[in-house]
Amino acid sequence: MPADNPQVSIVMGSDSDLEVMKGAAEVLKEFGVGYEMQITSAHRAPDRTAEYARGAAGRGVKVIIAGAGYAAHLAGVIAANTILPVIGVPLEASSLDGMDALLATVQMPAGIPVATVTVGKAGAKNAALLAVEILALSDDRLSARLKEYRKEMAEKVEAKNRKLNK
Numbered sequence: 001m002p003a004d005n006p007q008v009s010i011v012m013g014s015d016s017d018l019e020v021m022k023g024a025a026e027v028l029k030e031f032g033v034g035y036e037m038q039i040t041s042a043h044r045a046p047d048r049t050a051e052y053a054r055g056a057a058g059r060g061v062k063v064i065i066a067g068a069g070y071a072a073h074l075a076g077v078i079a080a081n082t083i084l085p086v087i088g089v090p091l092e093a094s095s096l097d098g099m100d101a102l103l104a105t106v107q108m109p110a111g112i113p114v115a116t117v118t119v120g121k122a123g124a125k126n127a128a129l130l131a132v133e134i135l136a137l138s139d140d141r142l143s144a145r146l147k148e149y150r151k152e153m154a155e156k157v158e159a160k161n162r163k164l165n166k
């Protein structure tokens with residue numbers, strides 16, 4: 001749910017990223033974690049991006065998820081401007097199918113980490129799950145819910161196997 005006091009901020013470089021980044025919001029909703037969504041760009045709006053990153057912790061945000069395509073410097077620039085954990089989601093936006101965004105997001109120099117996840121939809125989902133895992137370190141409700149989530153996943157695999165072998 002978009003919340004007044006979000007714990008997670010989902011940031012993307014453009015509205016063209018929304019379709020994929022919505023996947024992160026859906027996971028956070030499922031876990032009952034308050035989030036906000038922001039569009040800002042490392043290249044097209046560098047001042048706004050730095051300002052946003054510098055202000056996030058003060059507003060109570062605990063984890064930032066940043067998705068971008070092309071030369072995807074958004075997660076890195078945000079990480080450079082905050083000590084909050086930043087999870088980068090490389091997106092397929094150009095003719096290089098996300099390889100450009102993957103390398104730009106993952107290849108951070110020592111000192112400024114970005115936890116980079118899979119390219120595209122699976123990455124958006126995993127970014128949200130990783131954010132929940134970080135929050136669960138100090139939240140027993142989330143910790144219990146994550147264990148339940150894993151159990152449900154394993155049960156689904158068993159059900160598929162049963163169906164296959166019926």
Ligand code: RP5
Pocket residue numbers: 012013014015016017041067068069070091093
């Ligand atoms: C990146 O450029 C954005 O994250 C987006 O993935 C890509 C294309 O943006 P638009 O040209 O569609 O606004 O900065």
